[in-house]
Amino acid sequence: MGRYRETYERWKASPEAFWAEAAREIDWSKPWDRVLTLEGDLSRWFEGATCNTCWNALDRHVEGGRGEQLALIHDSAMTGKVKRFTYRELRDKVATFAGVLQRHGIGKGDRVILYMPMVPQAVVAMLACARLGAIHSVVFGGFAAKELATRIDDARPKLIVSASCGLEPGRAIAYKPLLDQAIELSEHKPEACIIVQRAELEAPLVPGRDFDWKDEMEKARAAGAAPACVPVAATDPLYVLYTSGTTGKPKGVVRDNGGHMVALKWSMKNVYGVDPGDVFWAASDVGWVVGHSYIVYGPLLHGCTTILFEGKPVGTPDAGTYWRVIADHGVKALFTAPTAFRAIKKEDPAAELVKKYDLSKFELLFLAGERGDPDTIQWAERALGVPVIDHWWQTESGWPMVANPMGLERLPVKYGSPTVAMPGYEIQVVDEAAKPVPANTTGAIVVKLPLPPGCLPTLWHNDEGFRNSYLADYPGYYKTADAGYLDEDGYLYVMSRTDDIINVAGHRLSTGGMEEVLAGHPDVAECAVIGVADALKGQVPVGFLVVNKGVNRPAEEIAKEAVALVRDKIGPVAAFKTALVVQRLPKTRSGKILRGTMRKIADGEAWSMPATIDDPVILEEIGEALSDAGYGRKG
Template sequence: MPENLTEQVNQWIDEYDRQIPSVAHLLCDRHDPNKRALVYENTAGDKRTYTYGELQKLSRKFASVLQNHGVEKGQRVAVLLPKGPELLISVLAIWRIGAVHVPLFTAFGPQAISYRAGNSGARVIITDGENREKLNGTEIEAKANDTGEFRIITVTSKMEEEAPAKDTHFWNALGQAAPIEENAEVTGEDLFILLYTSGTTGHPKGVEVPVKALASFEGYMRFGLDLRQDDIFWNIADPGWAYGLYYALVGPLLLGQTFIMYNAKFSVDEAYRVLKEYGVTNYAAAPTVYRSMRATGVPEGLKEELKVRVLSSAGEPLNPDVSTWAEAHLGVPVYDHYGQTEQGMVVNNHHHPALQRPVKAGSMGQSMPGFQVAIVDESGTELPPGEEGQLAIDTDNSPFFWFRGYYRDEERTRERFVAGSRYYLTGDAASRDEEDFIYFSGRSDDIISSAGYRIGPFEVESALMGHEAVAEAAVIGVPDEQRGEVVKAYVVLRSGFAASDELSNDLSQFVKRNLSAHEYPREIEFVDVLPKTPSGKIQRFQLRGQ
């Protein structure tokens, strides 16, 4: 790595691992108040822009609302909001008072929401009218209505005067609040995000993100994406997940960037329109998006009208032919990048000029400055080029390394390390070549990667078990040309229930309603028994081999 980039890594570490006026200061207050921050559009055609100065004023007032609800430094606030200004105002306000943001993906159902809110210890949830109904009948609502232990803040139309019973109306409360005078100081070790990631066994794991992780976030924005001040940036990923939260929300705010949030169901035609209309120069999305664009085709003459300088992909492996297609039809290739919730991005085909290398087909790139990736065996011994093993991070030689464990889960934290604490295991199988380009082989566990989302089989299986017809269930990922993988469930029925297409559809919709709109099984196969170990554990690898 060039010496000046090493110095830059150390500079960012020094900048973010110290006493800081607040995370909101770093992401908002220190930037030019007149610079445009958010460019927002939704499916109804509502278009708005917000400067950094406007976000500062609004979040200072909403921080006062949160304090009036008893939120203090270190306390958790769950946020169930779609992309948009209310989301930005909420998280900046949370970080302004030193509290911790607990992201909730808007496709989640009541079961997924209740677990994350309860496990995190959140006592306030911010949501909107569309998602508010998911709280109906849950323990969250019961605590809010009966005991007052939980507070619900709901975003509805600015013109409305009332929110649902006992809820606080977001815009009314904000409009009546006096802005806070001082932010809460934090250190690099203080927590500012608690984000849940899927696990192969047990419930989702809470990943504690400390303030000092901002150093690695800036590293990716600069090294991986080569984001420049004059860029118009659009990362299409949802902020309810790591790539969208770290690099579609936190990252551009950290750099004082102008960025787009488009709150609508994905459409290739709309994606092309937004790219063209707003003059997007730096664009990031999951491979599923690029595959959909390729399948639809590019309108005649659009390539010449686009201003895109950088195309990036993350969330699942990128097909090499997709990058070749993009270069021919969009003007630039797509660069594949790799990361995970526990660390953010660590391996990239870097866009930064000092780090650019000829892209190798099938490779997700090289270690990002600040991280040192290795391929190790089960004992933690590094393997030579060409041998497949576990993709690991050499923590001794990775100054950007910030993962400090899963929230209240020491056992699963310990499972992530070998050779003492030297190597952090990502859970992915990979190999490297003589030039240290990394090649993804597959998951070394049962995590399902679908359309860029990580899906843990346990949650889906648990949701299925809540249906009266299900005696047992096992879930795996099966190949899908569009999404990479889709969820398939093997179901053993209770006595008195018979397999049918109608029951299969009912089970899929049951999971979709109660767990999440992105995790439900798209394929269901009814079986008499499931393969298990002598101790009774489901052997999903046998199902994958069928």
């Protein structure tokens, strides 16, 4: 660990000097008075500085001679259309839409909710808010009306930007009725809504409240309304992003302007190994943190070409759609969730579709979002012949906490580990008394305070909630709510959420470790393990297996082999006796498996339909499978 170790130690020796040097990559209207200001356990980066995120993402590149380079490629597998925007074209569209917002009374500090599908207007609206110093809050398109309403009441937006519909394989999802219902349910009422009308399903507009995007853009153009970037404080919020599955008061993760830019710009080269001009693709959604950090802000701050993809890893039209996008647009690095690759592997286990495409420009694959199990990573390595890099971070951190820093130094891969802590993060594994545990001992993963630039400084209008959620349990540390261990080389292994550590007859066991074993079965495409209440042992593990396409063996046979594998690799202590073969696993739209809800069904507890679920019918299927095996209640 040469260059990585030297860089990490340099950060540790002088964090403020390290981040001050990284901040030279950003244009500032006014320099900072202090790099880091501590207010008790809250931290503020680059206090006293003023800046503008839109300027750094767009105008700076146009002024610096990069105006004719492609900034954004919108590739829709749903419509079969591709649109390309140079930095100059994107800057001009953003400036015009900022003019639209300004004409509707939007200015510095005002909130704007974006409830959008994966269309270029979503990126334009985000950057236009940043241009004016307004605070955007993107809510995943198609989110339930009740969930959207809680976010409207918490963010109190002056205006909402939405679209008539989103597109899924074989259907259009009407967004406008959901938006109308959410506004009806919310106590706070926005003054106006701007609606992108899509040809696939147009929506009726409410007179006096709703405005057509195209008409508004034409009016702003005719009036010459294209405001310049508004300087804001580095510590002012750029956006608020609500964490998925919120109950009660929503948790609005705040992202500042200054620290966010510094951290993302640093990460593009040092973590992801890409240079200005390279094509970078984060196959996520703008409604999630990955979409904010690595579809929109990170690549544009770094001067890359970024891809906005509307489609799925399978079924639009087949399991080769990712390879098609990489080949068509000369993608150098792809960042997606392991879930996507498990879906591709299930449909095309021998990776036959890869052979149809020229992937000669493709160099790096990054996985994050769910645990990168060794079997999926090794399958991707064989299929693509490029380094496959697991890395780990959260909505709250905004950028990678643990990674293999490809721009600094390619470290040896240890399967099952996202590698080592990045500068800014001192990662420790502790027990319930917040005391560090020995190497290779499972405990709670925490980050020593203060948090680095780019991390959430607090929750929206809720400092107390921030402290209670993240800082109270382990004084002096940020609680990640993930469990795992550090090995003797400082490699982190993230095994599960702390809720997924199960207690089997006094033995604390990780469901992630069992999933890793199950994923190694040649017929298993993906799997999940939950801890189910047991009168004798406290909890026992139950596994769920989805088999690869084309496997024609009896389900009972595969389940029996899977049970034997866990008993062989982990031992009888795991008490693993039940594996259920199911058609599919319930997931959020961002690809996270809903283990908590599955556990409640298995235990016969009351549960509610998660707002972020991709397909509610799957939970019925899981309930049936559990009921047939003697768990929970049928239906």
